[in-house]
Amino acid sequence: MRRFKVGERVIAPGTELLREGEPSDALFTVLAGLGLRSKSLANGARQVVGVVFPGDFVGLQAGVMDAMQHSVEARTEMTVCVFRRDALWHLFREHPERAHDLTWLAALEEHLLGESLAALGRLSGKQRLARGLYRLYRRGDALGLVRDGRMRMPFVQQDLADALGLSLVHTNKLLRAFREGRIARWSDGHLHVLDESRLRDLALVPEDRPPPPRPLI
Amino acid sequence: MRRFKVGERVIAPGTELLREGEPSDALFTVLAGLGLRSKSLANGARQVVGVVFPGDFVGLQAGVMDAMQHSVEARTEMTVCVFRRDALWHLFREHPERAHDLTWLAALEEHLLGESLAALGRLSGKQRLARGLYRLYRRGDALGLVRDGRMRMPFVQQDLADALGLSLVHTNKLLRAFREGRIARWSDGHLHVLDESRLRDLALVPEDRPPPPRPLI
DNA sequence: CGGGCTCTTGACACAAGTCAAATCGCGTGG
């Protein structure tokens, strides 16, 4: 394992850690901070494909394929653990359990994307917003980022809209409805969940959630 | 490798090879036939998350996670190569190159889901339809399933609608527009692409496509 | 012959997009 890890690095907010379409010599495990995974389309639109939390592994595509298929951008200052891409082979050869974990992570990512796909394809805007906020909140809660129902939210509404597949204006109006319905509040760079069970009901999320992600290293 | 493969099996059309939420003792590589991957939501809606072509590997989630996160259903008669789930460990231990290929496949799947996500989130119905048809067509073409611009399409319009995140009625009307615009035709259980370049333009797909999938075994 | 699936089409409703403008911070430079 030692031979795999190169060192740590601190990333400034707004920096692109990995860029869509480009290879990368380094892979990362996030130790602290939040980021976004996003793709851009030929028409200039952007789709957020996921949020990066501490414990997440990024760069797998660059590791096993030729290039990243989405960008990863820091939204707060991030601390990451850096690995060398060419050490991946070593890992597969010498640490089959770790290689297995890596594949497990890839399968988890596939699962999360499938969930998002179903949400975009089959839920209304309101439901998508509820689901998005609920997932952010639960994920943050599991990481201890929530206090008194509030968590730091270093994203702008445009990010949220790009994640939900909605326009900025419409997203804003839905947020207003959630605020006035005392369900959740998004302001001051914070997410405040006022009525978690109503949020969950709106999001059509079953009670029991899939197991929490297991960190790679 | 021998020890990994159990045998072959023929699946009748309409059969669920793997069921969402359930584990599976067996994993499969598709040798022939077409199928669908789909998820269902709490409100009863269905989202098609992908089409299964010959060469595809299905069941990875059941292999490394506890259970499948989507169902896989045969749409034609399918011939599959069957592997034992518990042989996966053996593969990771003894065949690191194969394990690497497996992870590569998982990353490819992640890529495809990301593409679909961006399409659902940021493209119009017309563009989504164009992209869907174009991808089916190119994939089929690469496998030699296309002759004279036509390929067998054992899906119903509801499947297409569930893949594109559109209603059945609207999908039908878009297909009509494509038919009348002499872009593509979907009838008789066949897809007939009349103007591939227009289809590609509509779909906002760049000229150069990602590398074709590499079969696992 | 009758019952289900598909597929098709029209009429209508509504969710969500677009356009436009006002407001609010906030950092910067005069």
Next chain:
DNA sequence: CCACGCGATTTGACTTGTGTCAAGAGCCCG
């Protein structure tokens, strides 16, 4: 210290893409 500009947020008015409802046609199969 204040004016300015820029990005983020908010809101209203209007347009339109899609969904929903309903009904009919074609077709296969029992």
